[in-house]
Amino acid sequence: MKILVGKNYEAMSELTKNILLGYMSNDRRVNMSITGGKTPVLVYDKLVEVVKDSPNYDNVHYYNFDEIPVSGQAEGITISDLRKLYLNPANINEENIHPLTVENYTEQDRALAEVGGLDVMLIGLGGDGHFCGNMPNTVNFSNLTYRIEITGEESWFxxxxxxxxxxxxxxxxxxxxxxxxxxxxxxxxxAKMVKTALTGPITEEVPASILQLHPNLTVILDEEAASELSL
Structure with a gap:
């Protein structure tokens, strides 16, 4: 695990942008999964300035790692958010966008393997310790891509x-x-959850704790998020 701390939100966003661009600048197909939400907004703003209408990044293919369908809506919440935050502003070719949906999720792992797997994935951390759609006391650490039916009684719902x-x-x-x-x-x-997830016991009650075992994990924080870590 490598932990990088930027002085503030702008600094951590610049660090993240530079690492992603390092992958995107390869002269081969690059498979990248990105996250929605508030944390990556500035990262995407910075990427759009470089990527928009540039043929140098036509090799990059984009994947969403979770999806929440909404009745009557053509696309789910996640891909809609990614289009708004980055894909549309950057004018990404539709052929380079590969949405994960409730219709194709059983094929996701096989499809990724056939194109060489994901080179890089950008994720956030939930205040309850979730990552992607892996929720406390719902996830099983042995899960591949999976579907969850919501009853409304889940602890995180x-x-x-x-x-x-x-x-x-x-x-x-x-x-x-x-x-x-x-x-x-x-x-x-x-800050407290950052410490718990990165240094505490590995447990399904804190799903992101499993990330401690990833062989190539980079954690990018601002000083506030890193404040409870001993660095």
Missing amino acids: EPGMGDIKEFVTMGPVSVMRVKHLILIVNGSAK
Whole structure:
């Protein structure tokens, strides 16, 4: 595990952008999975400045690692978020976008293996210790890509989440197969969970704790998120 600490959100975002561009600049096909949410917003803003309308990155193929379908909506929440944050602003060719859906999730691991696997994956950390869609006390560390049916009684389920009945996610085994895993976290609110996930016992109650075992994990934090670590 390699831990990099930027002074602030801007600095950690610049670090993350540079590492991703290092992969994207290869002269071969690059398979990359990226995350939605608030933490990577500045990373994507910085990437768009470089990637938009540039033929130098036509080799990069993009994958979402989880998806939440919504009734009456053509695409799920995750890919819609990624399109808004990065894929559309960067004018990514549709042929380079490979959505994970509830219809194709059983084929995800095989499909990735056929194209050489994921070279790099950018993920965040939930305040409850989840990563991707691997939720506390729901995930099984032996899971490949899998589907979860939501009953509304799950410990992590919030009634305000709306009418969500299911979701799919790459499981721990699938994530462990990624060649380079990059975890980004910012802010003091997640400092305690950063310490728990990275230094505590490996348990399904804190799903992200399994990431300690990844052979090529880079953690990028701002000083606030790193404040409880002994570095």
